[in-house]
Amino acid sequence: MNLRGRLSWSFSSVRLRILTGLAVLLVAGLAGSAVTNTLLLKNYLQTRYTQTLQDSAARMEQVIGTGPQTAVADQLGSLLGAPLGIVAVDADNHILLSTGSAATSPQALAAITASAPVGRVVTDEGAGPHGHNLSAIRVPSPGLTIDRGPAKGVVRPAALVLTIDTSIDDSTTNKLIGRQLAIVAAALVALLGLAVIVLRLGMRPLARMARTADAIAQGSLAERLPTRADGSETGQLAEAVNRAFDAQARAEASVRSLAADTSHELRTPLSTISGWLDLHRQGGLTGPNLDTALFHIEDEVGRMRLLVEDLALLARLDAGRAVVQDDLDLTALAASVVEDAQIIHPERSITLTTRAPAPVTGDAPRLQQVLRNLVGNAVQHTPAHTAVSVEITTTPGRVELRVEDNGPGISPQDLPRVFERFWRAEASRSRAYGGSGLGLAIVEAIVHAHHGEVSVHSEIGHGTTVTVQLPTGSATAGPT
Template sequence: MKLRIRLVLTFTALILFVIAALGSVLIRQTRVSLNAEIDRQLLSVFDRRPNIGGLGGSDSTRSFAVLVYDRGGKQVAALPSGFAEDPDPLPDLSTLADQIRQDDGRPVIVESVDGTLRYRVIWSVDNRSETVQILAFPLTAADNAVDALLRTLFVTGAGVAAFGAFATWLAVRQSLSPVDEMVVTATAVSQGDLTQRMPEDAGSPELDRLGEAFNDMLDQIEASFDAERNVQDGLKRFVADASHELRTPLAAVQGYAELYRKGALAEPDALDNAMSRITRESERMQRLVEDLLLLARLDEASPPRNQVVNLAGVARAAVTDALAIEPGRQVLFSGPDEALVVGDDQRLAQVVSNLVTNARTHTPASSPIEVNVEVNDSEVRLDVIDNGPGISKEHLDRVFDRFYRVDNSRARTSGGAGLGLAIVQAIVHNHGGTVSAGNEPGRGARFTVKLHAAKKPVHLASARV
């Protein structure tokens, strides 16, 4: 059975129970009140003690019956109630034979001799005449009044119960309509539509909180699915890019091996050239594998070595290496003598080296490279500015993706495998810092690394200066 039907039936049953209970009390109190009024009238008659012939009304009609018995229980006189032409049957006093010979009795109810009427009976002993005077008031009017009240209560109660059931059904339908919407939403979510959301203005605080909690859960589930989807997509791209990067040197090695097998490298110079190319391609594969292994270790989020490193010295050493590799290019350093951070000096040196190498690779030899280090109380900042053409806006958000190259080219002359900046980001995040890419107006691309500053120690990690 549906919840709304159970609620309507329960509330309707409660209404009927309340009406029945109140009606029972009302009928009982009405009957008690009517009997008390009859008793008051009967007692007032006894207080007046009129002649028997004048009791109960005129000769044509009497409101109550009068019976007189002697001490032996023999009926002396009897005047029935009702009309003289059609009197009411007398009350059956057989059950009161022993009681009426004693003192005055409390009012009781008896039936008529033919069982068609009920009487309210009271008696009193008259010691002067040695008789028992009995007054019997018909309860026809009282019973009719109670029956009419009972019918009224029944009709009224049925109407109230019907109206209450209808009003309850409307209220329950309106109150549970948000639940129906939630069921529809939950069904859609179960079928894979994670964009559905529960109504958060359901009309009651309880349903509002339920909707908010359910929506929070859906947000987390959708975010988890999106993250999983992104991971899967990234993994597919990673496998495809890694396969491509390895396929090129492997194809070269395989090609030279095939030439050697066919005897096409009989000349010493040709053989030396083939061996040299095989060596270079093997070195490329080795660097690629080492970079991938490094990224895998950094993805494990294991904490770096906890030592204090002078990042200014590391940057100055990277500038010196760049000048040695490309003497004709300006590579400028600016910064303090000390810029202390906590981390792994070799990994931090790789960060600066990769950023400088990236600047050298993607700018003309005439473009100067600037390496700047700044220190404040809580942060050390490293900026590498290449003074080149800069990076277009559509590439800025992806320059740190693995195997991503701005020129979208696979040519080896345009750069490496696209892992240098990904390694930079992984190392910086592993050190609790941040790295970002942007464009410096009139000065090309700017890469910024921010790390937490460390207090000056007694011994520093070694760094070339």
């Protein structure tokens, strides 16, 4: 597969998806920050306007409260100053005077403040010039006289409506919003550019891994993904993939070894059969010799049949097929196997040291095969004077089976390979003893199928002990 095709900026690429997600997060974060700042600014300005009106109203009330006052309209308007304004109304809420920002819509301001409680700031949106917003507060003005000039005379308002144009800073706010949008856009471009660079650097380990995977796919089976001991995700991924490649290599090696060993095991009996048949075709077999040839042929066919049956059993167990789950007494099974071995090998000391019931759950023929293989191995691969003992003990939740001999033992370098299929030690497990080399492999597969464990302990000159542990079954299991 092409590396560029793997790591391109396609819609399905990891880099594009990460960059898209990062862009969404950046836009959301920056936009949220801009909106928050704008709202905070508007809230601050509104609070400032409200405070300004309230402070002005308080000063006005303080002045009016000292007694009758006379004020000139022009002086009153200039005293408050922009952006403030005043609307003076009589007791019937008629307009007597309006100045400053209140001059454009005095009626509306008088109306909205008439029903509001004294001292509360109210806002009339769009009432100001050019649609600006105006906030106002009503202040009672008993005893106040306003001189509007020689031509207009004086008025005595019942209340004053102080106003302020709250849109006076809209231009500042709009500029701030525009600048924030520009900052957001610039920050987004800069951050996305940095993200692209970081992603390119961060994806380099994946690119190297892809190149190595391509090399492995093209036949470089010894290649492995580069790893880093920094605990990074890419390092962990590389280690996991390397373990998978190693497992695959071991599996392929096992398959090749199994095929080679199987063909080797079948070659000897087939050669023997072929040799006898060739001799028969050449007329070299007559009378007793023919019977001898048929005996040898039958014996070799039996060896091949046994090998095929063992391989078929291992294949079924490797496929994970469930075994029969019956309540059994492992002691009864062991007693049967030991009795058979004592009859077949009367010269041997083969004993069962335990007679107490050992309930387990499983397949009786398969567990009996485990016992036969273990006892058979102990007998076949030790000298004639070697004693073999079978011991079964029961602990809470576990049943332990031990098959022990006091033979020559297995060397430490051979011990880790005893469960390998077709493996035989040169000295103690040569083909002179017979068998296919699958006995302990079958034992291990059957025990694992019963959710148990099997182990071998051996010392040169002191003998070998094979230990099988199985889960405890029903206490009511009887002999089979």
